[in-house]
Amino acid sequence: MKRWIKKAACAVMAITLIAGIFTGCKAATAAMPDYTSVTEQPGGLPEKGKVGDMEYRVLGKGQMGSYNKPRGYYFDQLEQLNSPIFIVISAGTQTRTGGELKIKDLGMQGSKLVIVVEETKAAGDKYTGLDCPTAALEVDHEPSEVLIVSTKGEQFKKIEA
Secondary structure (H helix, E strand, C coil): CHHHHHHHHHHHHHHHHHHHHHHHCCCCECCCCCCEECCECCCECCCEEEECCEEEEEECCCCCCCECCCCEEEEEECCCCCCCEEEEEECCCCCECCCEEEEEEEEEECCEEEEEEEEECCCCCECCCCECCEEEEEECCCCCEEEEEECCCEEECECCC
């Protein structure tokens, strides 16, 4: 009887370890949130508009750089009175060229601003620079809460600028 218990315990531990290997190495993911989108049906995300009580503008590629930043997002602001807030989303420093982040959708989940980004993984030539793919959103004031998630369900955590 004791052998059977030992074998069962070993089998359970082995299955747990194997499951941990497959799930422990993945990025933090979440189900796509349920939110009220600003995207119009046929035209996609408008470049500027209103989300919740905020005016927004999606900045184009190259308008807001992020250098040598880890994966995540941060708030930035110009040192001027009544300056807008920039939410800068970073894919992290890349070792290859061709990576890109693009804001695909915006919306509100109660008082929380939801930003959905599409990420293209870097697959080009080897790269040794400090630049990293970014996306940026300009808003007229800082939202009380932010959730940034990729189209694959990966969450972006807040980082220090």
